[in-house]
Amino acid sequence: MPEPSDTSTVSRVASVLQVLGSRPGREGLSGAEIARIVGRERSQISRMLKSLCAAGFVEQDPDTRAYRLGWQLYVLGRKAGDQLLLNAGSAVLRAMVRETGETALLSVLDGNKSLTLLREQPDRTIQAAATTRQPWPLHIAASGRALMLDMSDEEVRDLISADIPRTDVGPGAKTSVAEVLDTLHRERQTACCIAIDELEAGHMSIAAPVRD
Template sequence: MAENSDTSTVGRVAAVLRTLGEDDRNSELSGAEIARRVGRERSQISRMLKALAAHGLVEQNPETRGYRLGWQLHVLAARAGDQRLVGSGTAVLRAVVAETGESALLSILQGDQSFTILRERSPHTVQAGGWVGRTSPLHVSASGRALILDHEDDDIRALLTREPPGTFGPKALRSVAEVIERLHHERREGCTVAVDELEAGLLSVAAPVRDATGRIIAALNVSGPTSRTAERLGELSATAKVAARRLSTILSRGPVL
């Protein structure tokens, strides 16, 4: 019988690495704090951290004894995924942050989830959370719905096999029928909007990024506190659409030889 991914060795290692990567300011975490966050015994996590450090995947600050992601992991990450999307996306996201003052993210479709691969932070003290390396449900996130904006209704039903209860924001969509109806409207608008859906107090707008064939390959998202951004919804939506089209154009040009 196969081990559950959460209890297997690989699953535990992945949980530790994700925990260290959750804070995009690259702060350190103690072994005890990592154990607390992943819900494991401290001695077990300590042995795992030593093994990961031996392979350069994590490193320990000799003065504070705290752990952070190692350079070897950064080298491996640099070779992962679509590097043209990552490289070009970084510049576009920075331009969005400079224009709007809000956080900008780039996400891709991973199974039945939206997976964030890039984020540029807002300069504001109060800002949207850091989701790089995290997934979010398709039905309650602007990025998620932007990623499936072109999907047929039957394909959407197949993806959204579960209808989670109200464990998200107060305005979360409650059924597949609601998601499909919203997508029909958002398809006409060319962007998606989620206000207090994924979580209370969070507003996000997103637009699809397309390859040379017109296929959606990513979603560009602008996010911020609802209290600060609600009156700027039209502006943020327009910015997201323009930025997504710009990134699509860059990617459609093909590699420079």
């Protein structure tokens, strides 16, 4: 979310969409709540929401009057990103699921986070939950470290320093930049990253970089 000093229209719109996008499911927020969270005048946010509703990017529940993301954003989202990567990745993930019987993910670097774009899951009752479109700190997931395997130590420090330490992680999560770098140095030898109890207790993931 942009700093309060950032007054550009684009940044204000982005702030509103990010706040609405952080709500679980289809749960909405009132205009007053949105204004409070983004730190703007309620009248200013009301005008912005009206324009966003007209464009289909936001919709208002006729009963509760709460705002939520609109379907037009879903339409745009389906066209976002590297479509060649997504199309090729789907077939590869399905093949991996057939061979391993485990959930397979495709993640990319998004700022200083690991963002999962695709997910394929096996047809069984018990399996690890995996959320797409939810960015995770790079150091606490195998996929995140795989994205940093080819980076210099200085680049890694710049990316992860703001997210260390964290309390909302598993007991196996790295707690310092030095520990992350030490782990990466070992994982570079095998070009494979393994995370156990890092994202949360009982969760294990294995990842490798896709270079071509």
